[in-house]
Amino acid sequence: MKPLTRDDIRRSLVNMSKSRAKALTIPALDDVEWDGLDFYAWVDGRDLNRAYLVARAAEDRLMGVELRATIRSADFRRKSICGFCATAHPVGGTALFSSLKSGKEGRPGNTVGIYMCRSLACSLYAREKIQAPMGQMHETLDRDDRIARIRTNLEGFLAKILH
Numbered sequence: 001m002k003p004l005t006r007d008d009i010r011r012s013l014v015n016m017s018k019s020r021a022k023a024l025t026i027p028a029l030d031d032v033e034w035d036g037l038d039f040y041a042w043v044d045g046r047d048l049n050r051a052y053l054v055a056r057a058a059e060d061r062l063m064g065v066e067l068r069a070t071i072r073s074a075d076f077r078r079k080s081i082c083g084f085c086a087t088a089h090p091v092g093g094t095a096l097f098s099s100l101k102s103g104k105e106g107r108p109g110n111t112v113g114i115y116m117c118r119s120l121a122c123s124l125y126a127r128e129k130i131q132a133p134m135g136q137m138h139e140t141l142d143r144d145d146r147i148a149r150i151r152t153n154l155e156g157f158l159a160k161i162l163h
């Protein structure tokens with residue numbers, strides 16, 4: 001993805017108030033390898049169950065969302081698969097990340113959720129820059145197709161937050 005500035009990120013957040021977005025602590029971006037990312041995401045340093053994700057949504061619109069991670073007790077009994085990159089994880093390797101919908105639909109607390117790599121490292125799994133915890137699944141998709149799959153899943157997730 002194209003490199004982002006902290007201002008880009010603050011302006012992109014669709015489900016946070018402007019004042020909270022302004023006060024948000026954003027990690028240093030100088031060493032980020034943007035070329036190898038389909039989205040930029042980080043975990044809140046003060047609240048490990050809160051994360052932020054920024055990506056290009058449909059029509060190249062930059063869109064950022066605040067996410068809440070929950071691990072339900074049922075998730076500790078089975079392996080699970082990431083809804084973005086399809087990497088299989090052992091118990092606890094994914095979490096349910098929920099985003100408040102944007103605009104007035106979000107005001108009553110309506111959320112959209114997806115099971116996602118708890119490490120937020122989907123882009124690295126797709127490019128095999130880090131090893132999948134349970135090995136690569138036997139699948140016929142090559143690297144470009146795995147990257148395309150993340151983008152398709154991301155666009156779908158972000159579209160649901162907007163509408």
Ligand SMILES: [Zn+2]
Pocket residue numbers: 082083084085086087116117121122125
């Ligand atoms: Zn993933």
